[in-house]
Amino acid sequence: MSKLTQLLIAIFLLSGCSKAPETATVELPKAVKYQRVSESTGSIYREISGQIRSAEQSSLSFRVNGVLQDIYVSKGDLVVTGQPLAQLDDSDFTVALNKTQASLGSSRASAKAANDQLQRATRLPEGIISLAELEQLSNNAEAALQQVKVIEADLARAKLELQRTILRSPFDGQIAAVSVDNFSKVSNGQEVIELIDGDAYEVEVLLPESMIGNISYQQAVTVAVSALQDQMFPGEVSEIGSRVENGNAFPVTIRLNKSSDKLRNGMSGSVKFTVNNSSVPAYLVPLTALDFTHSMAGEGSQDALLYVINEQTMVLEQRNVKVGNIRANNIEVYAGISENEAIVVAGIPFLRDGMTVTLWQAN
Incomplete structure (x- = not known):
């Protein structure tokens, strides 16, 4: 091997062992x-969800016991004040009324006879009848009169109970539920029909204690109903609870100022409150x-x-x-x-x- 070749090989080996200089990587901002x-x-606004309900709703029941004879309405029906909704079998009540009327007639006749006897005795010459007998006649007349009054009260109650066999609507509204069937036995106070006022609705929400101090009576709010494509209803604060009910939350009731025939009990409503707290x-x-x-x-x-x-x-x-x-x-x-x-x-x-x-x- 020539010297030139050996020199070239040495230069190549030396260059292969040398390291290339590293380039520092700088992260740009x-x-x-x-x-x-x-x-x-x-x-500042707060939105609190609650449940919509009728502002006026009543659980209607009969005030006497009996057997249901007719139901005149169905769920969803609109009714007016005084309209008959259901009726019990009134045959027993009619018999009781007639019996009381007959008793009243007999008692009035007895009272008249006792009073006539007293009047005749008082017109007799002195000494014909003793004071004791006269006092007895007076007591008999008074007792007969009191008996008439008792039976008159019984008659009034019998008439009232007969009237109570018909269940009437206490206000204009809508039937929300019918709880019993025809010919079933119902008791005094047992729910028969649930009636709601379809023209007035409210929303009850629970507000945290951090908000309750910024809420006032008749404060204007808006309520969005998701079931009605977030339709907005104006409302106002009608009730503010004074005691915590759930955790640190207070109950607040919102009365809707506008209604809709599409609103239903139980729908969800999102109430938007304006909180004016500059602090x-x-x-x-x-x-x-x-x-x-x-x-x-x-x-x-x-x-x-x-x-x-x-x-x-x-x-x-x-x-x-x-x-x-x-x-x-x-x-x-x-x-x-x-x-x-x-x-x-x-x-x-x-x-x-x-x-x-x-x-x-x-x-």
């Missing part, structure tokens, strides 16, 4: 879309700015995460914030951020705490 926090000047600032933040999957408070909380830009260092700071209701594409935030801070509103899953960023500028 990520450009992020941002928005400045501004306090919401509009009203609690609310900020409207885009939904895209929040991460609800890794909130620090755990599942089921009203917390979420977002990123605030430190404009001095251009480093992201992860914040845990308290959120409220959703308004269109925004959500209310009550704690964790301040007015005029810059927050990231896009690309949240690709960010991390402490990341260096730049502000994205639209061309």
Whole structure:
């Protein structure tokens, strides 16, 4: 092998063993879309779900025992005040009434005879009848008169019980349910028909203690009914409970100012309250700015995460914030951020705490 060949081989081996210089990888700051926090000047809203029910509903029953003879209505029928709804077999009540009337006639005749006897005795010359006999006749006449009064009361009760064999509507409304069948035996006070006022509805909701102080009587609200394509009904607060019923919640009743023939008992209604509480600032933040999957408070909380830009260092700071209701594409935030801070509103899953960023500028 020639010297030239040996020299070329040595140069090749030396060049193969040398390392190529490494190029340092530098992470460039990520450009992020941002928005400045501004306090919401509009009203703060709360939506609480409840169940719609008739504002006036009655469980109707007979006030006497008997056998049901006729039911004149069916579920869903509209009725008016005084309209007969059902009737018991009144034959026994009619017999009792006739018997009492006969007793009254006999008692009145006896009372008249006793009174006539007393009057004749008082007209007799003095000494013909003793004072004791005269007093006895007076007592007999008075007893007969009292017996008449007792039977007159029995007659009035018999007439009333006969009237009570007919169940009438106490107000204009709609039949919600019929609980018994014809020819069944019913007892005094047993529910026969449920009647509701189809022109007046209300919603009962449970408000947390944090809200109850901001609610007042006759406060205007709106109720959205999901079963009617979220149709809105105006209403007002008619009752405010003074005692906790469930957890830390108070019962509040909303009276609807407008009705509809499509409303039914048991439908769900979402009541929107306006809470005027200036001591609690609310900020409207885009939904895209929040991460609800890794909130620090755990599942089921009203917390979420977002990123605030430190404009001095251009480093992201992860914040845990308290959120409220959703308004269109925004959500209310009550704690964790301040007015005029810059927050990231896009690309949240690709960010991390402490990341260096730049502000994205639209061309």
